[in-house]
Amino acid sequence: MFKGICLITLTLLLHVFYPAHALAEPDLKPTIDITIQPAAKSALFHKVAILPFTGSYPARQELRSFFHTRLDQTNKYPLMATSQTDFLLDKAGDNTTKKSVQLSVVETGKKLQSRGIITGSISPPRSSSENKAAADNHYRILITLWDIQTAKPAWKVTIKIPYTADTPPPDNAAFTDALEQATELLLDRLVRMGAIYTPGIPAPIVASKQGDIRKIQVVIQPAPQSIHTRYQLLRAKAATDIFSPVGQPSPNNTSPLILEDENLEDASTYWYTVIGYNNDGLASIPGQPFPITTKGKPQAVPEVKATGNGLRQVPLSWERAQDLDVTGYVIYRKTKEAETFTKIAAIDDRDRQSYLDRGSANSYERYGKLADNTEYFYMIRSRNKVKVESEDSPVVSAVTKGAPAPPSQLTAIDNQPRRVSLSWKEDSDPHTRGYALFRATNTNGPFSQIDFIDGRQSKETVDQGSFGSPLQDNTRYYYKLQAVNVVDNHSQDSKIAAATTKPVPKAVKALALSQNLVKKAEIGWQPNPEKDIYQYEIFRGNQADNISKKVATIPAGRYKFTDTGLADGRTYWYAIRAIDRDSLKGTFSAPIKKTTKPRPAPPTSLQASANGQSILLTWDKNSEPDIVYYKVMTVGFLDKEIGRTFTNRFLFRQDIQADREYRFQIVAVDKDELESGNSTIVSIRTPPVGGEK
Numbered sequence: 001m002f003k004g005i006c007l008i009t010l011t012l013l014l015h016v017f018y019p020a021h022a023l024a025e026p027d028l029k030p031t032i033d034i035t036i037q038p039a040a041k042s043a044l045f046h047k048v049a050i051l052p053f054t055g056s057y058p059a060r061q062e063l064r065s066f067f068h069t070r071l072d073q074t075n076k077y078p079l080m081a082t083s084q085t086d087f088l089l090d091k092a093g094d095n096t097t098k099k100s101v102q103l104s105v106v107e108t109g110k111k112l113q114s115r116g117i118i119t120g121s122i123s124p125p126r127s128s129s130e131n132k133a134a135a136d137n138h139y140r141i142l143i144t145l146w147d148i149q150t151a152k153p154a155w156k157v158t159i160k161i162p163y164t165a166d167t168p169p170p171d172n173a174a175f176t177d178a179l180e181q182a183t184e185l186l187l188d189r190l191v192r193m194g195a196i197y198t199p200g201i202p203a204p205i206v207a208s209k210q211g212d213i214r215k216i217q218v219v220i221q222p223a224p225q226s227i228h229t230r231y232q233l234l235r236a237k238a239a240t241d242i243f244s245p246v247g248q249p250s251p252n253n254t255s256p257l258i259l260e261d262e263n264l265e266d267a268s269t270y271w272y273t274v275i276g277y278n279n280d281g282l283a284s285i286p287g288q289p290f291p292i293t294t295k296g297k298p299q300a301v302p303e304v305k306a307t308g309n310g311l312r313q314v315p316l317s318w319e320r321a322q323d324l325d326v327t328g329y330v331i332y333r334k335t336k337e338a339e340t341f342t343k344i345a346a347i348d349d350r351d352r353q354s355y356l357d358r359g360s361a362n363s364y365e366r367y368g369k370l371a372d373n374t375e376y377f378y379m380i381r382s383r384n385k386v387k388v389e390s391e392d393s394p395v396v397s398a399v400t401k402g403a404p405a406p407p408s409q410l411t412a413i414d415n416q417p418r419r420v421s422l423s424w425k426e427d428s429d430p431h432t433r434g435y436a437l438f439r440a441t442n443t444n445g446p447f448s449q450i451d452f453i454d455g456r457q458s459k460e461t462v463d464q465g466s467f468g469s470p471l472q473d474n475t476r477y478y479y480k481l482q483a484v485n486v487v488d489n490h491s492q493d494s495k496i497a498a499a500t501t502k503p504v505p506k507a508v509k510a511l512a513l514s515q516n517l518v519k520k521a522e523i524g525w526q527p528n529p530e531k532d533i534y535q536y537e538i539f540r541g542n543q544a545d546n547i548s549k550k551v552a553t554i555p556a557g558r559y560k561f562t563d564t565g566l567a568d569g570r571t572y573w574y575a576i577r578a579i580d581r582d583s584l585k586g587t588f589s590a591p592i593k594k595t596t597k598p599r600p601a602p603p604t605s606l607q608a609s610a611n612g613q614s615i616l617l618t619w620d621k622n623s624e625p626d627i628v629y630y631k632v633m634t635v636g637f638l639d640k641e642i643g644r645t646f647t648n649r650f651l652f653r654q655d656i657q658a659d660r661e662y663r664f665q666i667v668a669v670d671k672d673e674l675e676s677g678n679s680t681i682v683s684i685r686t687p688p689v690g691g692e693k
Contacts (some may be wrong), residue, residue: 268297373402505586569598
């Protein structure tokens with residue numbers, strides 16, 4: 001499982017202090033060299049035998065037994081008992097001296113059915129007399145682990161114990177102490193380089209395993225801490241790939257123990273194994289790899305409903321996902337023309353089962369902003385806590401509400417005074433807020449909006465025009481109506497309804513009555529044909545084209561009027577109009593000419609003559625046939641009537657004084673007491689007393 005290509009040679013100097021009887025000098029220290037081949041990292045020794053140690057040291061087999069015991073305590077290798085090893089060797093007749101050591105251990109390992117063979121030798125110091133070049137003042141212990149599969153050493157341990165002629169040779173305690181230290185160093189170096197696996201530690205027990213969202217969980221049933229102090233999860237993409245550690249080892253302090261691997265890919269299969277570590281850092285042999293598949297997309301939403309006829313909005317509902325990993329939903333929308341769906345909402349509530357699509361409307365806005373009478377398509381995806389979305393739900397669609405239906409049964413009532421009453425059938429659409437009313441004076445228009453009638457339940461109104469533009473009499477008006485909803489969407493036009501306003505009364509027909517009445521004029525007329533005439537108005541003017549002064553209002557049923565207080569001999573013009581009970585004012589009659597009786601003309605040719613005690617006044621007779629008398633007036637500081645005469649002469653006899661001037665005027669009076677203007681003044685002086693002067 002682990003690979004290496006370099007030879008690692010480690011030389012460590014250990015300062016080991018032996019008892020006084022072992023080393024005479026305290027500065028004489030043993031040297032331990034450990035050489036570990038990289039292949040040792042990946043080699044798995046299922047059984048190892050320690051062969052008898054060779055050499056001339058008498059207690060070499062005791063040292064073999066000590067090393068066997070100490071190495072067995074590390075649990076690194078499953079060691080065969082020395083007694084069993086010796087028995088099998090004796091039975092096989094093995095003779096390690098017949099062939100090379102390398103060939104011998106390979107064959108011996110095969111005979112013992114062991115993957116590893118440990119050999120050991122103890123050599124005493126070599127003096128210079130034996131071989132000056134090879135002189136060595138150390139006891140040497142060489143221990144080698146042979147890999148039977150490769151026929152090569154997995155590691156070597158070389159121990160050198162110093163010796164001089166001035167000191168006694170080391171005893172067994174010195175050798176065992178050095179072996180103790182060498183064993184600890186060997187195990188430490190093996191662990192550090194990664195050669196940690198050993199069949200001597202039982203594999204962890206996997207209680208359960210489960211794939212989750214982008215992670216997996218492996219539940220370990222912990223062993224006692226004396227066996228496993230911690231556990232390590234290993235992962236690979238395939239069972240035959242190299243497994244790598246997942247995170248840091250987890251301490252064995254809970255039960256059960258959950259190992260997790262996170263940040264994985266969705267719906268992906270990974271291979272795992274678990275190893276257990278002991279307190280020395282050795283690990284169990286990885287168990288049989290097992291696959292775990294992470295969860296993929298959450299369960300799709302099985303059913304969606306979209307409700308149509310919403311006012312610029314579409315209500316959606318769906319069946320709640322049963323997948324417990326679902327945390328919410330994502331809603332997508334498109335129109336018929338769009339190629340792809342667009343996300344419009346994300347809901348972080350797995351229990352939510354409805355959504356109201358209001359387009360781009362803000363929450364404070366009362367109505368939605370989807371287009372009217374438009375088909376929208378929807379699909380919904382569920383999603384999990386890491387925002388992975390499911391497959392698409394079935395696509396559904398709904399059509400938003402269009403404009404209201406046009407109002408029906410629009411009716412206009414004829415013959416109303418300067419107004420038209422309209423009625424229609426109220427709209428049943430609850431979103432209708434009122435009606436827009438349009439009017440024209442031609443069936444083809446143009447129509448102009450004249451009013452908005454608020455309220456869906458409104459079903460009648462009266463058109464009276466406007467303040468500055470009232471309806472005209474006897475005029476046909478055309479109407480159409482549109483329903484308007486709460487978002488100001490107008491319906492199509494209703495059918496056109498038309499009505500004609502009530503005509504004004506017809507022109508009054510005047511009667512021919514007498515002329516030349518004294519200070520008055522009499523006007524008469526025929527009754528108007530209308531049944532609802534309320535009164536008649538009479539106007540007067542001085543010109544036929546300027547009859548503007550109203551002089552009388554006559555109730556219906558009377559057809560004659562006398563205008564009094566007029567000037568004598570004046571011509572007046574009159575016009576009459578009828579007014580009905582709706583206050584409609586009819587057309588004026590043709591102008592009526594009336595002339596009052598003129599005053600008599602002033603008398604002419606007035607003359608005066610004195611005769612004794614009287615003055616005779618004469619004048620021409622007036623031409624008017626109805627002159628009944630003449631008034632004779634003296635003219636002075638105060639004019640004074642002095643008499644009347646039925647003829648055209650008058651004799652004045654009242655206290656006439658001599659040599660005095662008298663002045664006179666004549667006024668003609670007709671039978672209607674109309675007086676003429678004053679005649680010219682005539683003046684006369686009476687003779688003085690005694691004759692002419």
